[in-house]
Amino acid sequence: MPTYVCGRCGNKFTQEELELIPSIMCPYCGYRIVLKARPQVVKRVKAI
Numbered sequence: 001m002p003t004y005v006c007g008r009c010g011n012k013f014t015q016e017e018l019e020l021i022p023s024i025m026c027p028y029c030g031y032r033i034v035l036k037a038r039p040q041v042v043k044r045v046k047a048i
Ligand SMILES: [Zn+2]
Pocket: 006, 007, 008, 009, 010, 011, 026, 027, 028, 029, 030, 031
């Protein structure tokens, strides 16, 4: 399950993929700003 998103190319990758490279950066484009992807939480609002 992808937990990180690149701030530039938007590719998603996991913690394991991030650990394969020596520094925190996108494994696809090398961009150094990665964002934590939020888990998809579906909120249900009860309709009255
Ligand atoms: Zn990237």
